[in-house]
Amino acid sequence: MSKVIFEGTEEQREKLLSCIQAHRGEPGALMPVLHEAQNIYGYLPSEVQTAIAEGLDVPLAEVYGVATFYSQFSLAPKGKHAISVCLGTACYVKGSDKVLEAIEKELGISCGECTPDKKFSIDSCRCVGACGLAPVMIIDGEVYGKLSAGDVAGILDKYIKG
């Protein structure tokens, strides 16, 4: 589990509880609640999983089991700017592995990690469906397409300064 100290606000807690309340008793509620919880907190720390287990009356082991099964659920927090490089086939054939390498080199961290100042995190993702723009990466929801390794520094610079 993440070593980052959990800092949830009262407002986030209220949102989570009302979401649990809305889905309580509904069959198959766990997945939608985990999705909403991750939207609220950005990740799923053990405190949040415990609250969901208690609220939905399912064992914590089951919540943990489901949360760790799916790659979209994260038990560790993301950086302020979340970078995601598509490694789907179309992007891979067009060299997205080299783009990823360039980002790792530029930020000094590996894929799946967060920079020590929590400013950037890098992930790889499966096809986002923008194959016409291959290779692509996504930073905070903004898609950058038709990349080459040489473009990386210039794009990251915007976020480093910003």
Place this chain on the structure above:
Amino acid sequence: MTCEELKKIAAERADIINVRRIVREQAERLAENTGYRKQVLVCGGTGCTSSRSLKVIEQLEQSFKELGIDDVLIVKTGCFGLCALGPIMIVYPEGAFYSQMTPEHAKTVAERHLVKGGEIVKELLYADTVHKDGSVIPFAEIPFYKHQMRIALRNCGVIAAESIEEAIAAGDYTALSKVLGEMSPDEVIAEIKASGLRGRGGAGFPTGLKWQFTKDAQGDKKYVCCNADEGDPGAFMDRSILEGDPHTVLEAMTIAGYAVGAQEGFIYVRAEYPIAVERLNIAIAQARKLGLLGDNILGSGFSFDIQVRLGAGAFVCGEETALMASIEGKRGEPRPRPPFSAQCGIFKKPTVLNNVETWASISPIILNGAKWFSSIGTEKSAGTKVFALGGKIHNVGLVEVPMGTPLKTIVYDIGGGLPDGKRFKAAQTGGPSGGCIPATHLSVGMDFDNLTAIGSMMGSGGLIVMDEDTCMVDIAKFYLEFTADESCGKCAPCRIGTKRLLDILKKITEGKGEPEDLDKITELAEHMKSSSLCALGQSAPNPILSTMKHFGDEYIKHVYAKKCPAGVCKSLLNYYINPDKCRGCTLCKRNCPANAISGAVKSAHSIDLAKCIKCGQCIEHCKFNAIEKK
């Protein structure tokens, strides 16, 4: 709402839609009846919004305000299919096809074309739509579209994706009204069976039979489910349908609900598709509001409703039993079959599950009849198939062609061939479960059975084109990395088998391969195929087996000669400077991170192989193509 009210909505807007569908002269006349002098369609699919098409719409709105244009309709549609040229914008009634639009271009088009008396801005059109003599070709007549037959994609890029009124005007819900008004559940199933429609998700199981089994199953409750967990990397037809014509899926699921006796439906969609999820939710809310979902649909007494459930990034959830476990809120692990989902599906109730593209084919079959559908395509694979063209090809995008269309028609006539004059090496179909088709099979007719016969498979329809620079061993390794990562771990053959196969491939690409490794691969692959629990493990060896079958010499060169003929596998390559091409500019020397390059100014440089880390920086910086990988 009643059937009459439905017809009224359709009639009110029919001409607006028809302007986009018929040839230019008639469209111009029709446009006069609609109250809109022109219509501007801008693609709002994932491909084009990723290249900022929404900014183009904003700019158009602003320009219209400034120029006082109030009789031109702006329509945000789903995907047009030609994603490589995004953002795409089409102006009707001319059918003028503007590609790679920027807000500045949009401003220019508004000022010069969309104002009264304006003319098409030829220099911003997609070059293929301008004839040599300067005349403009309507986009439907260019090679990319001319060879296509759009059934599942019929409304994508034609209607406003977030308007139920436009969807109705384009024909959505007409089939539902026919089914509820005139057909019995058995007649519906008989029609689907007779059409010969087979599931488009990969396995190709006859859809009508699936419905029959679910109808015949005993259960107090039944479910209809849509598989929109499009996990094959490089396949995006399901997403485009959900983004461009979500109502056709809702309509078809309702029809199936009526046919099998279900009142609830689930759509399981990838969370990686935010636009599709949003449009689905909008569409469901609209359909409920008009009474096309909910109680007593179209006054028939039949009730049906649909919920959206989000996936969370697990490839295995495209497998039906895993998908259903995920809807139940569990880990998405498959289970052995039987019992099949037609008897024991979601929450252990009989469930009919089809994929998005299959659902999109239902209402045309109901409206035009089984005979019409089965007359398209080949004898055992009726209808059309959508392929997502990607990789080393000019026209990256979505194409829909009759089953049995030769691969070369798709690659060369529609796809425009390979860029940079490269040679076609192979096309990969079926994603991580499929295989590759070598150049010798370019004339193969693309249908379920032909592809299986040559060791590939249809899969969901991803079609990745590879050129001579692609190493087939590396591609097999890429797919194995994917399946090893996505294996859910429940059964040993898949969990351990994918890992071991990957280890062997890594060994080979690192130049440590031994002759017996090739035999080990074959043996392991056979065991995985016969003993894995679900299709993921059973088909995971396919990419290796088919590349070994068609490109066996590449494996042999990797193992025996320790060479990568395509120049991809780093460990098997060395970098050399061709002294005839090197001008001694020192750029490579200055950029080499390992100080491996030496040479005086203006004389040929050389690389010290002992120091070289094969990073490729020298190639990127050399302006004279003097550096070679051998």
